[in-house]
Amino acid sequence: MDETLETLTEEFIHEFCYDDTEDDRILKLYHERHGQSSRSKPRKSIFRDRETGHRRFVNDYFSPNPVYPEQFFRRRFRMGRHVFLRIVDALSNFDPYFQQRVDALRRKGLSSLQKCTAAMRILAYGVSADAVDDYVCIAESTAVEGLKKFVSNVVTIFEGEYLRKPNSNDVQRLLQMGEARGFPGMMGSIDCMHWQWKNCPKAWKGMFMSGHKGVATIILEAVASSDLWIWHAFFGVAGANNDINVLDRSPVFDDVLQGHAPDVNYTINGNNYNMGxxxxxxxYPKWATFLKTIPRPQAEKRK
Structure with missing residues (x-):
């Protein structure tokens, strides 16, 4: 009976303490109070002053007079402050994991800003989960768990609004944006780029090796508008790829081939067109749906 009670107590502590280093400290106090020794060698406990870390973080970026102005925030977080706060607010309302709670010692847990910042910096810079500990005051295991929840929740919350193909209203907006910039009928820009895969498994490096970079890369095909709405992204194709063979496997024009292209009507030089x-x-090939940036190249390099 005592062993069962001890097991349940440990499970309760691990469930309601939101920093893994606090688990060890509370378990140690529990065992000492009951005259018991821990059944496993305890991990070294690190006291993370997460409350002070939260206050410092707010003072640096989110106070009325922050230490670092907006341009520093955008450079370090790869987005505007208002966008970041919208994501934090949406995640906090959607998943209780991102809400600040109180642990078994009545200490405040990690704030939503701390958890989202850890996930953002891991994604933006490709660093390890341990690299954000010293500033955000978050344990490695907590950062990994928060990153997984962050990614899945962002897709769940924002997929219907952003991760989709343009509807009729979007098409009209894209056409107006293109026409205002001298490109009537333009739906956006399409291109590919190589992203270095620093931690590519050795067994896969031959499939993802890039000739012109000499390192393992993942090629990304994307369609973006001038306001940076990326409504198509296709990546992960193995092989020594370029824009052409990625396009051959991309689903970007599946709707066009099936006759479900959006309605587009515009006139250039007195000629009417119905395809964006x-x-x-x-x-890229000479397709009706492509417009080259240099329509009549002269020099060999431009060709």
Whole structure:
């Protein structure tokens, strides 16, 4: 009976303490108070002053007179402060994990700002979960758990609004944006780029090796508008790829091939057109849905 009670107590502590280093400290106090020794070698306990970390973080970026102004925030977080706060607010309302709670010692847990910042910096800089500990005051295991929840919740919350193909209203907005910039009928820009895969498994490096970079990369095909709405992203194709063979496997024009292209009507030089196009560079094929940035290249390099 005592062993069962001890097991349940440990499970309760692990469930309601939101920093793994606090688990060890509370378990140690529990065992000492009951004259018992821990059944496993305890991990070294690190006292993270997460309350002070939260106050310092707010003072640096979110106070009325922050230490670092907006341009520093955008450079370090890869987005504007208002966008970041919208994501934090949405996650806090959607998942209780991102709400600040109180642990078994009546101490405040990690705030939503701390958890989201840890996830953002891991994603933005490709660093390990341990690299954000010294500033955000978050344990490695907590950072990994928060990153997984952050990614899945962002997809769940924002997929219907952002991670989708344009509807009729979006098409009209994209056409107006293109026409205002001298490109009537343009739906956006399409291109590919290589992202270095620093931690690519050795067994896969041959499949993802990039010739012109000499390192393992993942090629990303994306369609973006001038206001940076990326409504199509296709990546992860193995092989020595370029824009052409990625396009051959991409689903970006599946709707067009099936006759479900959005209605687009515009006039240029007295000619009426009913198919939108995408701005591309010179490597793409001469399709009606592509418009090269240099329509009549002269020199060999431009060709």
């Amino acid at each position: 196009y995408y701005l591309t560079d010179g490597i």
